[in-house]
Amino acid sequence: MARIVMKFGGTSMAGIERIRNVANRVKTEWEAGNQVAVVVSAMSGETDRLVGFCKEASPLYDLREYDVVVSSGEQVTSGLLAIALQAIGVPARSWLGWQLPIHTSNAYASARIGTIDTVALNASLADGHVAVIPGFQGLSEENRVTTLGRGGSDTSAVAVAAAMNADRCDIYTDVDGVYTTDPRIVPRARKLSKVTYEEMLELASVGAKVLQTRSVGLAMKEGVRVRVLSSLEDNRDENGHRGTMIVGEEEINDVERQLITGIAADRNEAKVTLTNVPDRPGAVGHIFTPLAEAGINVDMIVQNIAHATGSTDVTFTVPRAELARALDVLQRNKARIGYDDLVHDTKVAKISVVGVGMRSHAGVAATMFETLGERRINILAITTSEIKVSVLIHEDETELAVRVLHTAYGLDAPEADAA
Amino acid sequence: MARIVMKFGGTSMAGIERIRNVANRVKTEWEAGNQVAVVVSAMSGETDRLVGFCKEASPLYDLREYDVVVSSGEQVTSGLLAIALQAIGVPARSWLGWQLPIHTSNAYASARIGTIDTVALNASLADGHVAVIPGFQGLSEENRVTTLGRGGSDTSAVAVAAAMNADRCDIYTDVDGVYTTDPRIVPRARKLSKVTYEEMLELASVGAKVLQTRSVGLAMKEGVRVRVLSSLEDNRDENGHRGTMIVGEEEINDVERQLITGIAADRNEAKVTLTNVPDRPGAVGHIFTPLAEAGINVDMIVQNIAHATGSTDVTFTVPRAELARALDVLQRNKARIGYDDLVHDTKVAKISVVGVGMRSHAGVAATMFETLGERRINILAITTSEIKVSVLIHEDETELAVRVLHTAYGLDAPEADAA
Numbered sequence: 001m002a003r004i005v006m007k008f009g010g011t012s013m014a015g016i017e018r019i020r021n022v023a024n025r026v027k028t029e030w031e032a033g034n035q036v037a038v039v040v041s042a043m044s045g046e047t048d049r050l051v052g053f054c055k056e057a058s059p060l061y062d063l064r065e066y067d068v069v070v071s072s073g074e075q076v077t078s079g080l081l082a083i084a085l086q087a088i089g090v091p092a093r094s095w096l097g098w099q100l101p102i103h104t105s106n107a108y109a110s111a112r113i114g115t116i117d118t119v120a121l122n123a124s125l126a127d128g129h130v131a132v133i134p135g136f137q138g139l140s141e142e143n144r145v146t147t148l149g150r151g152g153s154d155t156s157a158v159a160v161a162a163a164m165n166a167d168r169c170d171i172y173t174d175v176d177g178v179y180t181t182d183p184r185i186v187p188r189a190r191k192l193s194k195v196t197y198e199e200m201l202e203l204a205s206v207g208a209k210v211l212q213t214r215s216v217g218l219a220m221k222e223g224v225r226v227r228v229l230s231s232l233e234d235n236r237d238e239n240g241h242r243g244t245m246i247v248g249e250e251e252i253n254d255v256e257r258q259l260i261t262g263i264a265a266d267r268n269e270a271k272v273t274l275t276n277v278p279d280r281p282g283a284v285g286h287i288f289t290p291l292a293e294a295g296i297n298v299d300m301i302v303q304n305i306a307h308a309t310g311s312t313d314v315t316f317t318v319p320r321a322e323l324a325r326a327l328d329v330l331q332r333n334k335a336r337i338g339y340d341d342l343v344h345d346t347k348v349a350k351i352s353v354v355g356v357g358m359r360s361h362a363g364v365a366a367t368m369f370e371t372l373g374e375r376r377i378n379i380l381a382i383t384t385s386e387i388k389v390s391v392l393i394h395e396d397e398t399e400l401a402v403r404v405l406h407t408a409y410g411l412d413a414p415e416a417d418a419a
Numbered sequence: 420m421a422r423i424v425m426k427f428g429g430t431s432m433a434g435i436e437r438i439r440n441v442a443n444r445v446k447t448e449w450e451a452g453n454q455v456a457v458v459v460s461a462m463s464g465e466t467d468r469l470v471g472f473c474k475e476a477s478p479l480y481d482l483r484e485y486d487v488v489v490s491s492g493e494q495v496t497s498g499l500l501a502i503a504l505q506a507i508g509v510p511a512r513s514w515l516g517w518q519l520p521i522h523t524s525n526a527y528a529s530a531r532i533g534t535i536d537t538v539a540l541n542a543s544l545a546d547g548h549v550a551v552i553p554g555f556q557g558l559s560e561e562n563r564v565t566t567l568g569r570g571g572s573d574t575s576a577v578a579v580a581a582a583m584n585a586d587r588c589d590i591y592t593d594v595d596g597v598y599t600t601d602p603r604i605v606p607r608a609r610k611l612s613k614v615t616y617e618e619m620l621e622l623a624s625v626g627a628k629v630l631q632t633r634s635v636g637l638a639m640k641e642g643v644r645v646r647v648l649s650s651l652e653d654n655r656d657e658n659g660h661r662g663t664m665i666v667g668e669e670e671i672n673d674v675e676r677q678l679i680t681g682i683a684a685d686r687n688e689a690k691v692t693l694t695n696v697p698d699r700p701g702a703v704g705h706i707f708t709p710l711a712e713a714g715i716n717v718d719m720i721v722q723n724i725a726h727a728t729g730s731t732d733v734t735f736t737v738p739r740a741e742l743a744r745a746l747d748v749l750q751r752n753k754a755r756i757g758y759d760d761l762v763h764d765t766k767v768a769k770i771s772v773v774g775v776g777m778r779s780h781a782g783v784a785a786t787m788f789e790t791l792g793e794r795r796i797n798i799l800a801i802t803t804s805e806i807k808v809s810v811l812i813h814e815d816e817t818e819l820a821v822r823v824l825h826t827a828y829g830l831d832a833p834e835a836d837a838a
Contacts, residue, residue, distance in 0.1 A: 016475040050495065056435040057499045058506035065505075068498035068513050072491035076469065079487035080476050086484075087477035094487050098517060099562060143518060 002167040003035045003125070007135065007157035010044030011174050012231040013077045016084070022231070023084040025172070026130060030090055035125040037164060039135045039157040040081055042073025047136075047150075063108035067137075067147045071097070074134030074153070082132045092130040095121060097137035097145065102156070104138035104146045111138055111146035113155065113218075116163035125164070133160060154215035162222035169224050170243075171211060172231035177244035178203065178210055180411040181263040185402050188412040192261060193241055196249045199261045202354040202388045211246075219246065249356055259364065260355040260409040265398050269299065269317040270346045271380060272326060274339035277314050279306040286337045287314060287330070294329050296322045300350070300381040300392055314339075315381060317392060320346055348380060349398040352390040353405060365389045371408040377401050421586040422454045422544070426554065426576035429463030430593050431650040432496045435503070441650070442503040444591070445549060449509055454544040456583060458554045458576040459500055461492025466555075466569075482527035486556075486566045490516070493553030493572070501551045511549040514540060516556035516564065521575070523557035523565045530557055530565035532574065532637075535582035544583070552579055573634035581641035588643050589662075590630060591650035596663035597622065597629055599830040600682040604821050607831040611680060612660055615668045618680045621773040621807045630665075638665065668775055678783065679774040679828040684817050688718065689742040690767045690799060692734040693749070695759035698725040705756045706733060706749070713748050715741045719769070719800040719811055733758075734800060736811060739765055767799060768817040771809040772824060784808045790827040796820050 006029065008022050022038075030036050041047075050070045054061045078094040085092035100121060104111035121131055135153025138146045148155055154171060161169035176191065178200065183189040195203070197220035204213045210228055219226045229243025236242050245251075277283055284303070291298055301316040318326045323344060330342055358364040365382075368389055372379060377400065381392040393401055406412060425448065427441050441457075449455050460466075469489045473480045497513040504511035519540060523530035540550055554572025557565045567574055573590060580588035595610065597619065602608040614622070616639035623632045629647055638645045648662025655661050664670075696702055703722070710717055720735040737745045742763060749761055777783040784801075787808055791798060796819065800811040812820055825831060 016472060019476065053435060053495070053499055054502060057438065057502040060506070061502045062505055062512075065498040065501040065513055068501075068515070069495050072494045075491045075494070076472070076488050079484040080472055082484040082487075083473060083476040083480045086481055087479070093481075094484055096487065096564070145515070 001033050001035065003164055004029055005037050005039060005157050005161040005164070005166045005169040007039040007153060007169065007171045008041065008231060009153065009173050010041040010046070012172055013040055013042065013081070014044045016080065019077070019080050019084050022081060022172075023088055023090070025231070026081075026085060026092075027088055027090050030128075030130055037121070037125065037131040037133060037160055037166070038081065039133050039153060039160055040074060040077045041135050041153045042077055046073040046076075064144055067108050067145045071134070071137040071145050071147050074136050078132045078134040085130055085132070090130055091128060092132055093124065094132045094134070095124075096134060098139045098143075100133070102133075102138040102159070104140055104148070106140045106142060106146070108140070108144075108146055110149040111140065113138060113148065113159040116159060118163050121164060149214075151212035152214075154212040155218055158215045158219045158222070158224050158226065161224045161226075162218070166224070168227060169219070170227045170229060172229060173210060174230065174232065175210060175228070176230035176233055176235050176242070177228055178246075179262070181402055181406055182265065185265070185399050186406045186412075189406065190411060190413040191237065192244050193237055193239065194245045194247060194252055195261055196252060196356050197246060198249070198387055199354050199356055200246050202352065202385070203262050203264050216246065220248075223248065225251075252356075257357050258355060259357040259361055260353050260411065261357075262354050263402055263405050263409070263411070264352045264354065265402050266350040266352070267395060267398065268320050269348055269350050269392065270320045270323040270344060271315060271317050271348045271392060272323070272330070273313055273315045273343040273345075274330070274337065274341070275313050275343065276307070276309070276311040276340035278338050279310050279312045283337070284314065286333065290329050290333050291318070291326060294325060296326050296329065300383045300390065302381045317348070317350070317381065347395040348392050349395045349401075350390050350392050351398070351401050351405065352388050353409065354388045356387050358389070359386055367408055368405065371404050372401060375400060375404055420452050420454065422456075422583055423448055424456050424458060424576050424580040424583070424585045424588040426458040426572060426588065426590045427460065427650060428572065428592050429460040429465070431591055432459055432461065432500070433463045435499065438496070438499050438503050441500060441591075442507055442509070444650070445500075445504060446507055446509050449549055456540070456544065456550040456552060456579055456585070457500065458552050458572060458579055459493060459496045460554050460572045461496055465492040465495075483563055486527050486564045490553070490556040490564050490566050493555050497551045497553040504549055504551070509549055510547060511551055512543065513551045513553070514543075515553060517558040517562075519552070521552075521557040521578070523559055523567070525559045525561060525565070527559070527563075527565055529568040530559065532557060532567065532578040535578060537582050540583060568633075570631035571633075573631040574637055577634045577638045577641070577643050577645065580643045580645075581637070585643070587646060588638070589646045589648060590634075591648060592629060593649065593651065594629060594647070595649035595652055595654050595661070596647055597665075598681070600821055600825055601684065604684070604818050605825045605831075608825065609830060609832040610656065611663050612656055612658065613664045613666060613671055614680055615671060615775050616665060617668070617806055618773050618775055619665050621771065621804070622681050622683050635665065639667075642667065644670075671775075676776050677774060678776040678780055679772050679830065680776075681773050682821055682824050682828070682830070683771045683773065684821050685769040685771070686814060686817065687739050688736040688767055688769050688811065689739045690734060690736050690764040690811060691742070691745060691749070692732060692762040692764075693756065693758035693760070694732050694762065695726070695728070695730040696733050697757050698729050698731045702756070703733065705752065709748050709752050710737075710745060713744060715745050715748070719802045719809065721800045736767070736769070736800065766814045767811050768814045768820075769809050769811050770817070770820050770824065771807050772828065773807045775806050777808070778805055786827055787824065790823050791820060794819060794823055
């Protein structure tokens with residue numbers, strides 16, 4: 001007997017036929033004697049429809065009322081899944097966010113989960129009932145409906161798993177696991193059977209869109225073992241395992257440990273360069289302080305060697321979605337910063353190699369630069385962290401860079417395994 | 420300053436443009452200094468869509484989960500109306516059934532409203548906030564979502580009006596009031612400016628589908644002054660009044676009092692005749708007891724004078740929707756009842772003349788029979804109550820009967836007022 005949380009996304013819940021498939025998957029786990037809680041998303045497209053209504057009603061909609069409206073999508077699917085489970089002989093009931101309740105902060109539309117009351121839930125599970133819980137929603141300190149922000153159902157699932165001390169949190173999605181890189185770019189990409197929380201955070205935040213980043217952070221903090229697997233196929237690897245387990249580093253043994261776990265490409269960055277910034281103490285602060293105050297995330301920063309004139313060029317990246325606001329901030333602060341020109345480029349991509357193994361290996365960055373250099377791929381900026389090396393390149397060279405790096409780090413699957 | 424409940428049906432809430440219209444109507448009442456609670460239905464078609472999902476998930480769906488699913492339609496419109504009100508400068512918030520809460524029985528899908536907590540609601544109203552309340556939903560004694568049955572939003576509105584001691588409950592709908600009869604049958608039908616609860620109950624239950632019958636019964640019990648009016652037009656009568664007020668008999672003065680208030684036609688009945696039933700004590704009980712046990716409502720009953728053979732024919736009506744079940748019950752009890760033939764006819768209509776005035780006037784029934792007799796309309800059965808006389812006729816003669824009775828009781832509008 002294990003305690004399991006199963007989470008199904010919008011594609012899996014889109015229509016009654018698919019909800020019936022989900023019910024059958026749940027039944028299998030329940031029949032095996034497990035205690036099962038299921039966290040569901042709204043039918044795909046439904047949340048967009050509801051958000052559209054709110055925007056149409058008022059561009060400056062009240063977030064509290066927005067949460068009332070958009071949380072209804074998950075309410076519908078949780079009731080329907082409970083009905084579909086009962087129809088195949090599985091005792092089940094829905095528990096809405098306010099019923100458990102799932103306590104959250106008052107930050108409507110982007111609330112943080114606090115505690116989850118599990119007394120009633122545990123009693124119901126102990127009675128052999130499957131609990132169906134709408135994802136994405138909770139209850140504020142003011143007794144009002146909250147939602148967790150887009151993709152929040154992953155976070156709901158991990159939080160429920162932590163609260164009920166689940167043995168595993170299975171996230172069913174439309175891919176069958178986490179790959180060494182995007183298989184659409186590299187057909188010989190391999191599915192990973194295990195990946196650490198930290199690696200997953202780096203891979204997710206740089207573009208491997210399998211799991212909401214916040215849910216991975218929460219899983220790491222709470223020590224929840226998360227598995228990502230397909231709701232459509234039952235592919236198993238050579239060891240009979242499905243999907244990818246996301247676990248603590250201590251669960252990955254030396255044999256399994258790889259130098260590099262995966263390679264991610266992110267096209268959501270834009271490059272900004274300020275030319276001829278005075279090369280004196282405090283100058284850089286005049287650039288980044290107003291950006292920070294405007295809530296704009298600055299990622300990669302490169303400061304060139306000072307010109308003979310006593311000035312320097314400063315280059316950095318911001319999310320493309322925030323570029324217009326960033327340029328506006330910089331223009332308004334031109335006199336204060338004292339630059340000549342403001343240049344930007346959205347045709348860039350950030351390529352990251354990620355792996356907990358690199359902590360103990362020198363040369364990871366060197367391999368990266370050599371490999372890209374051989375292909376004459378120009379590096380515009382570099383950042384590194386303990387388990388990641390990222391470079392900024394021209395967007396046109398994204399696929400080439402990912403492919404050659406995938407081969408260089410020995411990640412290619414044997415020919416026979418190629419997808 | 421008055422306390423007002425405004426209720427808007429699905430047609431009025433179908434889409435953001437219409438919700439904006441509703442918001443403007445609410446704003447007018449609020450700007451006049453009134454305390455306003457608004458009760459809303461789901462967008463038209465939405466409840467059917469949600470019910471369809473439940474049926475598709477399982478024909479034997481759990482009513483508790485059905486309520487979770489179908490109550491979401493009103494949750495959406497209440498959030499959207501609150502947003503639309505705020506957008507035009509009216510402070511507003513939604514109060515879901517579980518938030519007030521609106522306590523109900525545990526009869527899921529057809530729950531009865533018990534008490535409504537009004538402490539928070541009254542405080543909010545006193546602060547000048549408009550309260551937007553989803554109709555049709557409540558909270559069971561088990562802390563689960565309930566719904567009140569189709570059309571239940573009218574009942575929600577009346578219950579909220581009673582709980583907050585409102586001066587008036589305005590039901591906005593797609594007709595501009597209650598008419599002396601169906602204007603599609605009689606173009607010279609007149610809109611009534613006032614009608615009593617009891618008349619409305621008779622008119623509603625026999626076919627004037629303006630208000631849910633249960634809501635009228637509740638309004639009568641609680642003494643809530645209900646007004647029915649159009650959400651689309653602003654027609655006013657010669658006295659500057661909109662719609663039709665539904666009030667206690669004491670609010671209708673002698674000048675306003677009419678002998679007959681209205682005429683209703685109901686095509687939802689079916690006639691059943693058993694021939695040669697033994698004419699002895701208890702025989703009729705053998706017919707109606709099993710029907711009652713099967714939950715079938717029997718309405719008009721006619722027992723012919725006994726034949727010379729010591730047997731009699733018994734004729735009665737049942738709702739058409741229950742005819743098949745009624746015939747089945749009667750066939751299974753044939754030996755016990757001891758009839759010869761079982762004959763039925765669905766081509767019948769029940770015509771009712773209704774008016775509190777008839778209590779003090781003889782001759783209402785006589786006028787009816789004479790008028791119909793002059794047109795050679797055959798009367799198949801008769802029932803009467805204190806404020807109603809109903810006859811069963813052939814369905815083909817429905818329009819003719821309604822028209823001649825409308826004229827005979829002096830209900831026709833003057834030529835100039837004709838619609």
